Amino acid sequence: MIQLPKEKEITIISKPSFDSKEVSLKVVDSQFAQKFVDQFEFGKKQLFVDCDEDALLEIDPSLNSSNKLLLWESGSLKITEEEWISFQKTIPPLSPFLAQDISGKDLMLAWGKKESLLSAVESGLGTYYSRSRNGKWVKGEESGHLQNLSAIYVHSNPFFIQYITNQIGAACHTGYYSCFFRELGLNDSISFVYPNKVGV
Structure with missing residues (x-):
């Protein structure tokens, strides 16, 4: 085993x-x-x-199905500006970020910070926090295997972010489509x- x-x-x-x-x-x-x-x-x-x-x-x-909030879709926030400002105060220091492709296949599980989410909302690219590099990590910025986001969902209890993405190439550093x-x-x-x- x-x-x-x-x-x-x-x-x-x-x-x-x-x-x-x-x-x-x-x-x-x-x-x-x-x-x-x-x-x-x-x-x-x-x-x-x-x-x-x-x-x-x-x-x-x-x-059963999970409860989630659609935060962002196709380049625009799906909550009001007031809700967005308020929501930012609830983001934990570090939380799981799960990327799935358009069909629902799970691609990778990484970790992210508030800055990761703000960057993803701004750029539309799958963005995380690299603990090994101690900084922001845009998936595919070096390999070209970018994650062009179509939607971002937020889950609570526990808090985690769900990216829905059009994955270019491999999501995994091993070269496989999914980790x-x-x-x-x-x-x-x-x-x-x-x-x-x-x-x-």
């Missing part, structure tokens, strides 16, 4: 189908996440792991979701 990183927070993303835009998530410690994987009901649900093994994607058909390119299965099996890489 896959061994998740120890002493690291793991994000578990849950949704009713592979292409659903109805999604929820929780951030747990590595011990909880490892137990979650070890006890997973593979006959009833699907489980994918991301490239860094610090995010899991659970497909559970029994899940969730491995599916876990029974008897510790691992299968690859995408047969080919689309860029490096």
Whole structure:
């Protein structure tokens, strides 16, 4: 069975189908996440792991739709200026940012700050916070694999941002279209979701 990183927070993303835009998530410690994987009901649900093994994607058909707020779409805010100013005061110092493509496939889970979201609203590009670089990170600014956003949703309890994007090339640094390119299965099996890489 896959061994998740120890002493690291793991994000578990849950949704009713592979292409659903109805999604929820929780951030747990590595011990909880490892137990979650070890006890997973593979006959009833699907489980994918991301490239860094610090995010899991659970497909559970029994899940209900999530509550989310449409913040931004096609270049314009969908809330009033007053609501936007007020909302900015509620953004946590650091929170999960989930990118999905237009069809609902999950591309990557990264982290972002208030400045990341403000930049995304301004530019229309998938923007995050890089903890390794300690600064703003526009996905694809070096590789050309940009995320042209079509919508931004906000979830609460817990707070996280959901980008809906037209992904150019690979979302994953490994060259795969999505960071969730491995599916876990029974008897510790691992299968690859995408047969080919689309860029490096």
